[in-house]
Amino acid sequence: MVLSAMESNAEREAGRPVSGAPRTNTRDIARQAVRAELAEVAFGLFRRQGFDNVTVNDLAAAAGVSRSTFLRYFGTKEDAVLSAFDAHGERIAAALRARPAAEGDWSALRSAMDAVVEPYRRDPERALALARLVRETPALCARQLERQRAWHPLLEQALAERAGPSGASVLALSVKAAAALDCLNMAVDHWTASDGALDLIALLDEAFAALSP
Amino acid sequence: MVLSAMESNAEREAGRPVSGAPRTNTRDIARQAVRAELAEVAFGLFRRQGFDNVTVNDLAAAAGVSRSTFLRYFGTKEDAVLSAFDAHGERIAAALRARPAAEGDWSALRSAMDAVVEPYRRDPERALALARLVRETPALCARQLERQRAWHPLLEQALAERAGPSGASVLALSVKAAAALDCLNMAVDHWTASDGALDLIALLDEAFAALSP
């Protein structure tokens, strides 16, 4: 699975165990591989039959594991799809930290969003299918929005570090972070609605420009 | 139920049947009353025991109806809570249309948000409990975010009417609408985090100011 495999950072962590983080051994690598494989199978099935027409039993059978195992990897059916976005929050936050300190928040946020457009350029067809699946399935849509809320603290923290201790209010940072993610979502929505014909980067620029201070 | 009863527009529609809309008769009024009562009972139970610790059977029993009936009024357990926000989208859109045509989009959106702060001023304790319940319950949080997506077209349409046929791009309007709702959500979140001590209007001003063009 291109998208989700890209999110997996098992290989990176395997080389140098990070202090504090659970140390990554052979088992963890295997687990990540299985997880990616399960997600891949699930995505294929959902794509062909629709999210609501596939049961967890179907997924498990198609992947050659038991229902228990599948549900152990993905707590919910939705997670099997949305794991593709697992690392996006941290990715954006990292990109935000990498922006010049002198740059304005909004401009920095705009640039940080480039950190997650790679899959859309690399495999547009897959990205389109994924986006459509999520947007057409209320359950997936709801869960994804909820998951994105977990990105807010990451972005807020990154923004706060940029601003320094005498920076803007927490509320202001929260709003900027949320609005930036909205720009991303809206840009992707419009890109999806155009069947990938429009340029996602241009749409991002346009979305951010609509709120440009 | 103060909040949800306020959302009910049965009385208003009863006086003058709107063309196109299903005509409101005695039955509909009764239905709305039952719905409000069920929502009230549900909110009370959720508030005391927590959303996840209350089953639909509990709700039905507490309300004195069958499980079938409860699920007929609210398709999901979440709906019993989130029905309190049912009319907010249209309310904001209507307020937006009522703003002067010369006013800027962002300023108009800010003012339109005042249309939904009334419950927070009228019964802060209840509003706090509702906000906490939603934010502390992932399932409710997810559903509410998804429901708010249904408000986007309403706001976009209202913005488009204000802008006229030669207005800004659809994407720009979408982004503004979404960002404005984020401002509302964030302001309410901070208000809730302060246990209602902060002024919601001031928080709204601050939130909108953070993105003020």
Place this chain on the structure above:
DNA sequence: GACTCCATGGCACTTAGTACCACATATCAA
């Protein structure tokens, strides 16, 4: 070779949500 860890599978259970049917009541027509 014995031991330990842990992923897996199987099972039982609760609960949400759907579908369908039977019954009662209210409204309206004759």
Place this chain on the structure above:
DNA sequence: TTGATATGTGGTACTAAGTGCCATGGAGTC
């Protein structure tokens, strides 16, 4: 008043998601 119809309600059965528990077997360790 009587009869026909519509509609809200309750009851039952069913599918499927998600949780918890336990037995097992294989991989790595001593």
